[in-house]
Amino acid sequence: MRMKTTSCYFFSLLAVCLFLLSGCAEEEPSGQRETRTLKSLHATMAEAVKTKAYLTQGNNVVWEKEDVIGVFSDQTKEPIPFFCTNVTNDGGDFETFDEIAGNTFYAIYPFTELSIAGNQAICYLPTGQAYRKGSFDSYSCPMIAVSTDNQFHFRQTCGLIRVKLKGAMQVTRLELVANDGTYLSGTGTIDFNEDTPTFRIAQSSQRYEDVVIYTDSPLQLSATEETSFYFVLPPLTLEEGFTLRIFDEQNNCIEKRTDKPVRIDRAGITTFATIDTDNELAKLEQEAESNREALIALYHATGGSNWTNHANWNTDAPLSEWYGVYTDDYGRVVSLDLRENNLTGSLPEEIGMLTTIHNLYLTFNKLNGSIPPEIGNLTNLDFLDLFGNELSGTFPAGLARLKNLRYLNLQGNNFSGTLPSELTATDWWQKWGWDFLEDEYKFDFNSFNLYLPDITYPDHNGNELNTHEYLDANRCILFHGWTTDYFSEYVYNYVTEAYEQYKDDFGFLGYCTADEGNREEMLACMEQYGMEWPVMPDVESRLQETWKGCVSGNFIYFFDRKGKLVYSSRTNFDFENLKSLLQKLSDEGYFTDGLEPGSPVIPPGEDF
Secondary structure, eight states: OHHHHHHHHHHHHHHHHHHHHHHHHHTSOBTBOOOEEEEEEEEEEOSSSOTTSOOOTTOOOOOOTTOEEEEEETTTOSOEEEEEEEEETTEEEEEEEEEEEESSEEEEESOOSOEEETTEEEEEEOSEEEOOTTSOOGGGSOEEEEESSSEEEEEEOOEEEEEEEESSOEEEEEEEEETTOOOOEEEEEEETTOSSOOOEEOSSSOEESEEEEEEEEEEEOOSSSOEEEEEEEOSEEETTOEEEEEEOTTOOEEEEEEOSOEEEOTTOEEEBOOEETTOTTOOOOBHHHHHHHHHHHHHHHTTGGGSSOOTTTTSSSOGGGSTTEEEOTTSOEEEEEOTTSOOEEEOOGGGGGOTTOOEEEOOSSEEEEOOOGGGGGOTTOSEEEOOSSEEEEOOOGGGGGOTTOSEEEOOSSEEEEOOOHHHHTSHHHHHHGGGGGSTTOEEOGGGOOOBOOOOEEEOTTSOEEEHHHHHHHHSSEEEEEEEGGGOOHHHHHHHHHHHHHHTTTSEEEEEEEOGGGOHHHHHHHHHHHTOOSOEEEOTTSHHHHHOTTOOSSOEEEEEOTTSBEEEETTTOOOHHHHHHHHHHHHHTTTTSTTSOTTOOOOOTTTTO
8 A cells, every 4th residue: 555655646746747847848948949759760871881781783771671770869868669661762661659759869770778878879799790692780780870850861880891702612600800809899889979970899898809700501602703791890990900710511710811901991891802712822802902002013014103194103092092093982993094194014914903893994005015814803894995005915815704895995906926725715705706807916817716606687688597507508608798888899809709600519698787777778789789699787787796707898708617717808808818718628529518527627727
């Protein structure tokens, strides 16, 4: 009974206090904010690197339905949970079962039973962080927001270290340890009033010197494709670097170490170059630092001090401030444009360290020597332009690894010699090799190793024509390309002469690009010159996009019974060479039906 009386007295006193407080609120001077109540909110991101988001292209914000944020106010100090109810293009909508009152509201993600001390939230950065494909463990990555309404713009308080692995290993966990004993995880604080809110490890017993990424089950790496792991860490600089340990299911460990200072920026990602777990010599190198090393090597190898413009090169300035250098959000070089900049000397092998580069423009300089084999490491290249230099020698086999190329220009140099078979045996060469049939390239034609592609395209009568079927039906093919705005009777006369002599021995096939897509002009030209063989009219340049061997202009190809290119007028315009080739093949019975299957193909250019 006494407890009941005391309880009644307490609540009566509380009611009086609330009444008095409400009266005070009404007497506040004009200009003070009125107390607001909050039951729902909309959350977006304020950072350039939106690290709550999965790291998709563009770093778009991705909230999830299971996300919960904690909200308190300048009047409450005890966070209550707000639950994600809807995901939108620019963020997420959150609601709570209760409501919260205040003038200023504070929010933290993820929601925990954290404590508040003044303007600081005391929270926890876990040592164990779960592996997330293509991203990081967002539940280990605290963010905060401050708002006076229901629009919350979250800001990151930690940074990320990204490690990329490939190889045959099955990974179960990765461990990152600071070499100087710096604490990397545990209890920490975040000051809501900071312009750049930062998570800081507190001076407490719950702090640790390592961070571990664990997998739910052994993760099989790929020998060719990289797998990324993201460590969530406090913003700081590891002055003596760190050690990375990679464990498999049997607890075998691969250890890699860097002693160079590593800076972890708030809301940033520090990326390290891919480590091949099968390569004992693979180094743990910061990608931005390896980019810097590569650019410095290029600077010294090509007379950087005498460049037309070398602003900020070979300095401590960010790479994005170096002339002609463009970087992504992680500080990695994605484009290098040093056109007409008086580069001299040879390209250094370190050029192959720019593994994230997409565009490389070095046109109209004075580069000499050969293309270094390491250029094959630039597998992300979209554009490679070395036009107008003094490069020489043959091509390295590593060019075939540039499978993402959309534009390639190596003209205006002094290339020559025998092409390596490792290069000409690739699909890459079958696509790009036709570009190098031009007369300016002095490669040994015997080493070109190009083949007629398998293409289906309508002829001038609208009949579907397949190049391989046409080859099978005609033993060999003499392929004549021409254009209506630059028709060469000189070239055409050799084709008609061969046609009259060999039309019963092998097939003839034409290809024509019409001036401004004028199909009627093409048909009139065919009628004027009495072309009796099928012609593929490429009035929309569709075939040119499929097969780089089809170019605007006049040319002649001859393909043997296996579809191999054994003559090209684009390498030289010696048509007597074609006559000699056809006569030799005819004399040896190459065009007769009686030729035994599997008979050796005459090597291109042999004895001619």
